[in-house]
Amino acid sequence: MSGHPWPLFDLRIRTPRLELRLPTDEDLLRLVGVASAGVVDRDRTVFLVPWHKLPSPAFERQFLLHWWGNRGRWSPEAWSLGLVARKDGCPIGIQEVMARDFAIKRVVISGSWLGREFQGQGLGTEARAAILALAFDGLGADAAESGYFEGNAASARVSEKLGYRIWGNEVLAIEGKRELEIKVRCTRETWRRDLVPVTIEGLEPCLKLFGVGDLGPDEWATL
Numbered sequence: 001m002s003g004h005p006w007p008l009f010d011l012r013i014r015t016p017r018l019e020l021r022l023p024t025d026e027d028l029l030r031l032v033g034v035a036s037a038g039v040v041d042r043d044r045t046v047f048l049v050p051w052h053k054l055p056s057p058a059f060e061r062q063f064l065l066h067w068w069g070n071r072g073r074w075s076p077e078a079w080s081l082g083l084v085a086r087k088d089g090c091p092i093g094i095q096e097v098m099a100r101d102f103a104i105k106r107v108v109i110s111g112s113w114l115g116r117e118f119q120g121q122g123l124g125t126e127a128r129a130a131i132l133a134l135a136f137d138g139l140g141a142d143a144a145e146s147g148y149f150e151g152n153a154a155s156a157r158v159s160e161k162l163g164y165r166i167w168g169n170e171v172l173a174i175e176g177k178r179e180l181e182i183k184v185r186c187t188r189e190t191w192r193r194d195l196v197p198v199t200i201e202g203l204e205p206c207l208k209l210f211g212v213g214d215l216g217p218d219e220w221a222t223l
Contacts, residue, residue, distance in 0.1 A: 007205035013083070013134055014199045015126040020095055023084035028067055030091045031084060032060050034115040076211040076220070077101055085114070085127045092118040095127040097135060097144075103211035106142040108135045125158050129196035132162060136188055138203050139210055143187050150180040163190040 004010050013020040023031065036059060054062060070080050080098035084091045093114035099107065110131055114124055128146075135141040146164065148155035164184035172179045208215045 003202075003205055007202065008081070008209065010202040011206055012201040013130040014201075015130050015196050017087055018092075018123060018126050018130065019086045020083040020127065020130050021086070023067065023082065023091070023094075027084045027086075027091050028064055031094065032063050034091060034093065035063060035113070036060070037115060037117075074209070076103070076209055076215060079210060083131070085123070087118065087123065092123065093127070095131055097131040099211075101211075102139070102141075106140065108139075108141050108144050110144060110146045119154065124154070125161055126196050128158055128162055130198050132186065132191055133193070133198035134200060134203070136191060136193070137198075138200050139207070139212055143185055144191075145183065145185050147181045147183045150182060156182070159184045159186075161192065162186060162195060163192040165190060 008022045009024075011022060036056065067082055070082055073080070078100045079102070080096060082094055082096045085093045085095050093112065095110070095112045097108050097110045099105070099109065102108070108131075110128065112124065112127055114127075132144055135144050144164075146155075146159060147170075148159070150169075164186040166182060167185045168183045170181045170183065172181055207213055208219065
């Protein structure tokens with residue numbers, strides 16, 4: 001076997017200022033520090049699961065368990081790719097893209113966060129552009145979906161710049177409060193592909209793991 005036995009570790013997506021890759025344990029430990037230093041004000045609701053509000057050390061332990069668990073739950077039918085965004089070699093946040101039955105539906109969903117000190121600099125736009133290039137050019141997706149809570153102007157701007165359009169909303173109950181999630185969708189036709197240049201390396205050996213092509217019995221087994 002040539003390359004990493006889990007080829008996703010060799011996948012690299014680059015924008016002018018960022019490199020996105022599957023995080024190593026060292027990356028995760030550094031990301032714990034970035035996240036604990038602050039992502040948003042603790043009283044704000046910006047995530048479906050308010051993980052950023054946990055006390056230490058529960059915060060650090062649940063953070064690590066979440067990303068370790070994502071690795072172990074992977075299958076071509078249901079996957080979640082959490083990529084560390086690195087600027088000048090330093091982890092600054094996470095950009096996640098996920099799908100269920102991608103081979104049939106050809107739709108991905110994304111979520112992300114950046115450390116507070118890295119916000120407001122266009123880095124979130126670059127990170128989202130990276131996974132849109134992966135989805136559309138790399139995997140052949142038909143659409144990419146995302147969402148943000150009402151009042152989250154920063155997320156709304158990133159989505160609008162890259163070609164997402166509002167297609168609906170959903171009322172959610174989070175921590176006993178009513179929250180309105182705005183749902184947005186980007187297609188090949190609306191995607192602003194020229195906004196951020198993106199290069200992708202190491203994707204071909206990963207394609208079948210995303211459900212793009214069939215894995216043979218020597219490539220995938222369920223124990």
